[in-house]
Amino acid sequence: xxxxxxxxxxxxxxxxxxxxxxxxxxxxxxxxxxxxxxxxxxxxxxxxxxxxxxxxxxxxxxxxxxxxxxxxxxxxxxxxxxxxxxxxxxxxxxxxxxxxxxxxxxxxxxxxxxxxxxxxxxxxxxxxxxxxxxxxxxxxxxxxxxxxxxxxxxxxxxxxxxxxxxxxxxxxxxxxxxxxxxxxxxxxxxxxxxxxxxxxxxxxxxxxxxxxxxxxxxxxxxxxxxxxxxxxxxxxxxxxxxxxxxxxxxxxxxxxxxxxxxxxxxxxxxxxxxxxxxxxxxxxxxxxxxxxxxxxxxxxxxxxxxxxxxxxxxxxxxxxxxxxxx
Numbered sequence: 001x002x003x004x005x006x007x008x009x010x011x012x013x014x015x016x017x018x019x020x021x022x023x024x025x026x027x028x029x030x031x032x033x034x035x036x037x038x039x040x041x042x043x044x045x046x047x048x049x050x051x052x053x054x055x056x057x058x059x060x061x062x063x064x065x066x067x068x069x070x071x072x073x074x075x076x077x078x079x080x081x082x083x084x085x086x087x088x089x090x091x092x093x094x095x096x097x098x099x100x101x102x103x104x105x106x107x108x109x110x111x112x113x114x115x116x117x118x119x120x121x122x123x124x125x126x127x128x129x130x131x132x133x134x135x136x137x138x139x140x141x142x143x144x145x146x147x148x149x150x151x152x153x154x155x156x157x158x159x160x161x162x163x164x165x166x167x168x169x170x171x172x173x174x175x176x177x178x179x180x181x182x183x184x185x186x187x188x189x190x191x192x193x194x195x196x197x198x199x200x201x202x203x204x205x206x207x208x209x210x211x212x213x214x215x216x217x218x219x220x221x222x223x224x225x226x227x228x229x230x231x232x233x234x235x236x237x238x239x240x241x242x243x244x245x246x247x248x249x250x251x252x253x254x255x256x257x258x259x260x261x262x263x264x265x266x267x268x269x270x271x272x273x274x275x276x277x278x279x280x281x282x283x284x285x286x287x288x289x290x291x292x293x294x295x296x297x298x299x300x301x302x303x304x305x306x307x308x309x310x311x312x313x314x315x316x317x318x319x320x321x322x323x324x325x326x
Contacts, residue, residue, distance in 0.1 A: 033061075035061055035062055035063055035064040035228075036062060036063050036064065036084050036085060036221070036225060036228050036229065036232065037064050037066060037082070037084050038063060038064070038065050038066065038083065038084070038085045038086065038087070038215075038232070039065075039066045039068050039074045039077050039078070039082070039083035039085075039086050039087070040065070040066075040068065040074060040086060040088075041067075041068050041069065041070055041071050041073075041074060041087070041168060042067065042069075042168075042188075042257070042258050042259060043087065043186065043187075043213065044110075044115070044187055044188070044258065044260065044265065044268040044269065044272060045087070045109045045110030045112075045115075045213045045272050045274065046087045046109055046213070047243060047250065047254060047258060047265075048109070048236050048237075048239040048240040048243050048274065049063075049065060049087070049109075049232065049235070049236045049239065050065050050254055050257060050258070051239040051242065051243055051250050051253060051254060052232075052235035052236055052238065052239035053235075054253045054254060054257075055239060055242070057235040057238050057239055058231055058232060058235035059231075062228045062231050062232065063228065063231070063232050063235075066083060067257065069167065069168065069169040070138060070141070070167035070168040070169055071088070071089075071092060071138060071140070071141035071142065071168065072138055072140045072141055072167055073167075074086050074087070074088065075088070075092060075095070075096065075140060075141065078096060078101065078216070078218075079096070079099070079101060084217065084218055084221045084225070085215060085216060085217040085218070085221065085229075085232075087109060087213055087214075087215060087216075088213065088214060088216050089141070089142045089145075089211060089212065089213055089214070090210075090211075090212045090214060090291070090294065090295065090298055091142060091145040091298060091302060091307070092141055092142060093105060093214060093216050093317075094295065094298060094299055094302060094308060094312065095140070095302075095307070095308065096216070097312055097313075097317065098308050098309065098310050098312055101218075102218065102219035102220070103216050103217065103218060103219060103317070104216070104217055104218075104222050104316075104317060104318075104319045105214045105215065105216055105284070105291070105317055105318050105319065106214075106215050106216075106217055106222065106229065106233065106284075106319045106321075106322045106323070107214060107215035107233050107236065107280060107284075107322065107323060108212060108213070108214055108215075108275050108279070108280050108283050108284065108291070109213040109214060109215060109236075109274070110212070110213045110272045110273060110274050110275070111209060111211070111212050111213075111272065111273040111275065112186070112204035112211035112212070112213070112271070112272055113204065113205050113208070113271055113272055113273055114203045114204060114205040114271040115186050115187040115190065115203075115204060115268060115271035115272050116142065116146055116184075116185075116186040116190075116203065116204040116211050117184075117185060117186065117190050117200050117201075117203045117204070118135075118147060118150055118182055118183070118184050118200075118201045118202040118203075119175075119182060119183050119185065119190065119193050119194065119198040119199060119200055119201060120181065120182040120198065120199045120201050121175070121178070121180075121181050121182065121198065121199075122197050122198075122199070124181060124182060124199060124201070125199050125201070126154075126201065127150055127151065127153060127154045127156075127202055128154045128156065130151070130156070130160075130161050130181070130182055130201070131156055131160045131161065132160070132161070132162070133161055133162065133181040133182060134161075134162045134164050134179070134180045134181050134182075135147055135161045135162065135163055135164065135180060135181065135182045135183070135184065136164045136166040136171060136174055136175070136179070136180035136182070136184065136185075137163050137165065137166065137183075137184045138165070138166060138167055138168055138184070139163060139165045142184075142186075142211065143184035143185075144163075144305075144307055145298075145301075145302065145305070145307060146184050146202070146204070146211070147161070147184050148301075148305040148307065149207055149210070149301070149305075150201070150202040150206075153202070153206070158305055158306065161182075164179070164180050166180070166183075168185070168189070171183055171185045171189050171193075172189055172192060172193065175193055175198070176196070182201065183198075187264075187267070187268040187271060187272075188258070188259055188260050188264050188268060191264060191267055191268075209290075209294060210294065210298065212291065212294070214291075215232075215233070215236075217229060222319065226322075229322055230322050230325060233322045233323060233325075233326060234325075234326055237276065237277055237326055240274055240276065243269075243274075244269070244274065247262060247265050247266050247269060248262045250265065251264075251265045277323055277326045280320075280323040281320055281323050281324055284318045284319065284320035284323060285318075285320030285323075285324060289318050289320070291318055292314075295314050295317065295318075296314065299312050299314065
């Protein structure tokens with residue numbers, strides 16, 4: 001169940017009426033606390049938090065994980081307040097920040113090491129063959145950044161290809177029907193398309209450290225729901241250990257939810273890095289935080305690709321407090 005803004009507002013007003021009827025001071029009465037609403041697509045890097053929820057490692061009163069069919073819908077839900085926190089890539093987080101969304105990055109879920117790819121139809125075996133071709137891209141999400149970076153490698157501008165806007169849940173059908181000549185996609189779609197005869201033209205392994213998935217939260221949520229966020233971060237790390245120790249058990253719990261069986265989940269885990277608490281502290285904390293320079297470089301590249309407009313305030317975006325407390 002998704003908790004909408006209207007429902008939250010109604011419950012708040014109801015609580016005020018109860019307080020007033022009891023003759024209490026309104027400022028001493030607070031509305032029922034809803035669980036934190038975390039939204040994400042089916043990317044395998046978010047599996048630990050889903051596993052934490054499914055295994056009871058965090059109370060449902062603290063966290064509700066909402067599944068979305070694609071990243072564009074996650075971004076929209078964050079903007080309109082349907083969710084409090086989201087699993088997004090760094091470039092997506094920067095795009096949100098540029099649209100004046102007050103956000104903070106409090107956890108690194110994973111670093112893609114080959115799981116995000118550009119695949120071509122049979123007969124297309126190199127990036128330079130994409131010139132003038134139709135490329136399926138989830139344009140509001142990671143896909144636009146990945147195709148831009150890939151084309152830079154062969155000195156082709158982004159406008160040299162015909163971008164076809166396409167959400168993740170349509171990738172396989174569009175590729176199979178010939179609507180596109182190439183596709184920017186990721187696991188588990190990647191493996192299924194390669195098995196069907198697609199050629200891998202480019203992957204996140206060729207731009208190490210750039211395709212990073214993070215936990216993005218609203219600034220006010222970090223301030224008012226810190227205890228719940230801390231519980232979610234701690235549960236993520238606990239479930240991460242369980243996932244790595246026994247992928248078969250995790251696949252049994254989450255397989256239908258992620259469209260992954262044990263073999264596919266193991267393959268996906270081989271193409272991403274899941275940093276633990278120590279690595280998270282290095283990436284998020286201090287003046288020399290590992291992601292700080294990545295954000296600067298990525299924002300510059302996104303502007304040059306026409307994916308980002310306006311000035312960004314990057315200072316304070318990375319928050320290490322929650323991972324430092326684990």
